[in-house]
Amino acid sequence: MSVHFTPGIDLIDYELSRNSLKRGESLVLMLYWQAMQPIDRDYTVFLHLVDQDGNMIAGIDGQPVLGRSPTSTWKPGKLVVDAIVLPIEEDVVAKSNCRLEIGLYHAPTMERLSLIDANGSILNDHVIIDSIRIQ
Numbered sequence: 090m091s092v093h094f095t096p097g098i099d100l101i102d103y104e105l106s107r108n109s110l111k112r113g114e115s116l117v118l119m120l121y122w123q124a125m126q127p128i129d130r131d132y133t134v135f136l137h138l139v140d141q142d143g144n145m146i147a148g149i150d151g152q153p154v155l156g157r158s159p160t161s162t163w164k165p166g167k168l169v170v171d172a173i174v175l176p177i178e179e180d181v182v183a184k185s186n187c188r189l190e191i192g193l194y195h196a197p198t199m200e201r202l203s204l205i206d207a208n209g210s211i212l213n214d215h216v217i218i219d220s221i222r223i224q
Contacts, residue, residue: 092216094193094202097126098160100216101168105189109222112183116175116221120191122153124163131159132193132202136173138221141186146223149175160193177223187221 092100099122106117118136137148152159153171163169192215194201201214 093125093205093207095205095211096128096202097124097165098128098132098163098193098202099123099125100191103191103218105219108219109224110177111224112177112181113179114177116147116177116189118173118175118189120153120171120173122163122169122171123167124160124165124169126165128160128163130195131161133196134171134173135190135192135194135215136175137190137215138175138177138187139190140184141188146181146184146187147175147177149173181223183223185222187223189218189221190215191218192216 101121101123103121104119110116131152133150134153135150138146140146153169158169192201203214204212204216206212
């Protein structure tokens with residue numbers, strides 16, 4: 090899996106702790122990022138768990154690597170490993186068709202980065218990486 094965000098940030102791969110969670114547990118996700126060119130801004134990563142109707146069940150936003158690796162410091166070609174822990178609240182309704190959405194945005198403007206295909210065409214402003222079941 091490799092998806093490309095403008096302006097030259099790739100999500101190379103990810104690892105998910107598990108696809109089925111109980112309410113009150115946390116989802117652990119490892120993201121593997123790579124800058125393809127120098128990045129001049131610091132972007133915030135968002136991770137949203139949404140149900141089949143698009144309602145957000147849980148979400149977390151933050152600078153990569155708990156703020157210790159701003160995107161403006163990424164060296165082109167160097168792999169950045171970002172661990173994210175997403176708590177699932179106890180009162181969340183059990184759902185079987187949830188999905189994880191990941192993206193990046195510039196916090197001062199709230200402008201999201203676009204996903205692009207190999208031809209440079211804009212696809213979306215987030216990537217859906219996996220299905221999750223909440224028990």
